[in-house]
Amino acid sequence: MKLPDSAVDSTRPGLVMIQVDGLSRPELALALERGEMPFLKRLLRRESCKLHTMYSGLPAATPAVQAELFYGVRTAVPAFSFRSSGSGKLVRMYEPEAAEQVEARLEQEGEPLLAQGSAYSDNFTGGAAEAHFCPAALGWGPSIRAANPNATFLLLITNLYSLVRILVLLPVELVLALVDFGRGLAKGRNFLKELKFVPTRVAICILLRELCVIGGRIDINRGLPIIHINLLGYDEQSHRRGPASRFAHWTLKGIDDAIARLWRAAHSAPGRHYDVWIYSDHGQHHASSYHKLQGYSVKEAVDLVLAGLETRSGPAPGGAPETVETHRVRLLGGGRFQRLFSVFQSGPDSEELQVASLGPVAFVYPPGDLGATQRVFLASELVRAHGVPVAITRDQKGALRAWTATGEFALPRDTASLFGRSHPFVAELPDDLARLCNHPEAGELVLLGWHAGAKPITFAEENGSHAGATPQETTAFALLPSDTLLPDRPRDYLRPLDLREAALQHLGRRSFAPRNKRIQVVEKPSRQLRIVTYNVHSCIGMDGKLSARRIARVIARTQPDIVALQELDVGRSRSGHENQAQVIAHYLTMEHHFHPVIHVENEQYGDAILSHLPMRLVKAACLPPVPGPGSRREPRGAVWVAVEVMGTEIQVINTHLGLWPGERLRQVQELLGRNWLGHPDCQGPVILCGDFNATPGSAVCRMLRARLDDAQIELASHRPRNTFSSNIPAARIDHIFLGGGVEVTAIDTPQSQLARLASDHRPLVATLKLPVAMPDTSAMSSTSGAPAQEPGSKVAS
Incomplete structure (x- = not known):
């Protein structure tokens, strides 16, 4: 298509914003309950996404919301139709000239959000380098004409699923539109208006949606920093038949599938690390004409x-x-479309009185x-x-x-x-x-x-309306990753300005003090603790991408108190000389202790323990190798910290054992000996965790179970979960062992797409219950001077 790639560092974040036009949060809740949007339901259940209420502002109309989102300007237009102060004519915001005039003013007032990105089916371009199916940039004509036949053929082949959907769903939607046409006539509606809505419905609900998906996927693979796609089908049907109508909710199934395809493309993109944000600009209310x-x-x-x-x-x-029922089909572009679906022209008004x-x-x-x-x-x-x-x-x-x-x-x-x-x-x-x-x-x-x-x-002339102040019109939604940083605000809900600031922050174009920390305080019963053990594979994911930030996001979503990490790089050329332990700890707002098992010049490789609770380093050392021939193997080690909880200490040891049975046995014997678990200071509650490279039936695990409890086995009614490899977990080699009266109350291995991609292991998360009567160890208080803390009660800065 002769479209340029975005030449950026592959670790740079990207953002795909999908607008479901006109869908209020109450109607979304109804659609989720009915099973009409199964993918969005999955995002809420499995992908650590959070549903926020969003206030659209007034007027509750797409141009006003997009102006606030794209440029930070509130109430840029008073409604969808008004009299232009420049021309003195009544204008409607689907008219190219009106949209261009308003956007020209917006460009003077705020930074465009979509700079260097793309926009699909929006009222404004948002400063996008490439805009398609917008009033001021109709269709794909130039790109198609610039492409040679072979490129066009490849475009169709690589988007075969969308092509098949168009070919199959167009006749289905046409039949439904004709049925709707017949019902409209039976109710005494205008013949010509009913007839015009047939192609409008087919074009907006199927053709335009699929073209936007194809374009969005192309832009994702090109690595554009921000992509905004507006899916119009539900809003179009709501205007015609009402927001709660069967026809309107029927379109949500296709919209849900479109979102799923864009989401999967974003999470398998070869260039950037994309987040996908799904939101609506406003709702609709059933109204009488x-x-x-x-x-x-x-x-x-x-x-x-x-x-x-x-x-x-x-x-x-x-x-x-x-009515607004037929104008949107014109977004497909071309003079023929414009003439075929001509709508209300805004020429010079001959009457003195004007009413928009x-x-x-x-x-x-x-x-x-x-x-x-x-x-x-x-x-x-x-x-x-x-x-x-x-x-x-x-x-x-x-x-x-x-x-x-x-x-x-x-x-x-x-x-x-x-x-x-x-x-x-x-x-x-x-x-x-x-x-x-x-x-x-x-x-x-x-x-x-x-x-x-x-x-x-x-x-x-419509059955569903918006722009007014009813709760249904003004109650939109935003479905965001749970760890999205949001600006501080004096209310629980969002508005488009908040979404804009969060997007600029995500893209690295803005910095603000977020209301939400990376690790959120989770109310847990007294003496409960959440621990994560995670082999991060030098922060190189299954897709070959290097990202400590992605690892930190996987961890943040588990809401831990203590994190044990293995295979961290510090200053190594293969990982961009980054201090991965420090980066992850900073992202999680935690303190950390790192122990290198390999230290060559300025390059280090090893394990770490992180926590937002007060902790002190007790010991960090290498474990003994196997003597004799073939002993030139990767060094292994362990880190031991004492974590203070409610005035007492818990001993936490993180380790990564060798690949060969003989060295693992020797290393476990060392850990069980007087230098580690057998040491006089290793008393009371104790947690041993890490990557043991050993399955539950191995000699190593049997030795450890003779002294400690295997958390996954001890949890009643729990089927132990594998953690390696992350895409298809086939082995349970990451373990958490407990002693000193510590009990396990819950086990989790995150199933999200992010967790499957970020490393070759999945994290193992255990929620623990500490013994009621823990021995009073004041050594830490005298050493660190830190106050006693309840797990999860405070986030360290």
């Missing part, structure tokens, strides 16, 4: 009031209001300036006589007043009364509503389709 309820449009209602009429009998039924009413937010632009008395009369009459739920005026100083059928409100002071004190985002609504109403391109009157206690309406 104002035109159907009143028999005339909101513009005609404004005409009546301005003419001084007070009844509804005046206007003849007018034409149906606008594409959704539950409408703006009234009356001829000339209205006086204060006229504005009040217009707002109150629209509410009283014409069924508009909320009408808001502003004076010359920006003060806002709102009228509803229940009374008058001063804004932003009375925002909680207007939208309900139980609204999940009541703390931020006043500021966002003021921004919306005082936007320079908002009308003299702002009309809203909902207030607390009212049934939602929309000023467009």
Whole structure:
């Protein structure tokens, strides 16, 4: 395709952001419960992902959310449709000229998030070097035309699954669209509009989605730093049939499969280490059309009031209001598509009165300036006589007043009364509503389709709407890896600005003091401790990538108190001269003790113990090799630390034994002798762990079980789990042995894709219960001066 690769260090992080347009968190929860999105359910269950609530802000519309995410600008547009202050024309944000004008202003106000990356099916390009199927950059025409036939053929072959899906699902979706068309006609809907929705549904739900997946996978393999993909199918169906409709939820199954393919491509990328973030920009609310309820449009209602009429009998039924159902198919690009699916043109308006009413937010632009008395009369009459739920005026100083059928409100002071004190985002609504109403391109009157206690309406011809302030419209979600660093904020939920800052931090373009540490405090019962033993294979994964950061992320997700690591490089050329023990400890906000078993000039290789609890090094030494011929084998060693828990000490020994049975027996005899486990200081609770290179039935393990308990065997109703190799675990050679009354309450070996890739071993995690009466050993307190701590009670800086 003649597309350049991203020439970067393969250890650099990358980010794939997938937007599920219009899917609220409540509808997501329903889809997960019904099994409509099995891959997302798997991410929550097995891949250490966390589901966050996200507040969309106002207006709850894609252009406003993407402007805040891509450029850090809140309320960049007042709604999806408004009057441009430059041209004086009504514009809609799917129009290329309108999108370009707004984005040109955004580029002057904030750093573009998608710089050097790509964007698919977005309102704005976000500063992306390559944008496809966006209003300002339609289709793939230039890339396809630039490619030779062989490249195009290879493109089809390497994306055969997507091609087959298109060929199979297009006729299926066409049949469903025709069924939907018939149902629409049976309910008395407009024939031409129903007919237009047939190709729209097929193109958006299948063709555009598959093209975005193909493009996203290409960009992942090229190593672009950030890729943003907007999947539109659910939002399109929700507008047409409602957010809870079967047709809307049917599209979620295809979206879930698309996410799965992008996620797998990201986690097998040859270049970067990609995170995949899945989020929605807003939700949708089932709404009734104002035109159907009143028999005339909101513009005609404004005409009546301005003419001084007070009844509804005046206007003849007018034409149906606008809809957004057919514009998105035009994103496939090309002049033919534009002409075939032409939508509302925004040429010079001949009428003096202008009303932008594409959704539950409408703006009234009356001829000339209205006086204060006229504005009040217009707002109150629209509410009283014409069924508009909320009408808001502003004076010359920006003060806002709102009228509803229940009374008058001063804004932003009375925002909680207007939208309900139980609204999940009541703390931020006043500021966002003021921004919306005082936007320079908002009308003299702002009309809203909902207030607390009212049934939602929309000023467009649709069954699902968004841009307003209902909880359903404003409650989006973000599904992120559990260890994603998020900025400090005075609330539990996110908003697009938070997601933006987290993305810039992840890409190394921003630095902030995160609210969440790498290791989160986990509330555990008294005297419980979590320990991890992990052979990290010099932080070289099964995919050949070198990444200490990836190892640290695997560990962080287990929420440990103590970490025993084997096969660490320090200063070695093969690992970029990095101090892996220090890097991992820093990432986990832990202290560490490292012992090199190999030390040649400035290069070291060995084992380490890390903890956020107070600890002191007792001993670190090599274990004896096997004498005689063939003894030139890799040196082995052990590290012994005393960890203080609640004023007493636990002895923790981490080791890595040899590959040959004879040397392992000699090394275990040494560990059981008076220099280690038999030492007078090694009393009370004791933990011996590491990579023993020995299976449970070996002589080595039998010797150790004669003195200590094997954690995996001692746990009742637990089937011991293998840890080597990580992709297909076939052997149990990593062990945790316990003594001195320590009990095991849980065992885990992480099954996530990250854990399968990061090393050739999987980590072994044990949750331990310490004995009730532990011997009081004050040696550590006198040595380190550190206070006693409960496991998991504090994260060391």
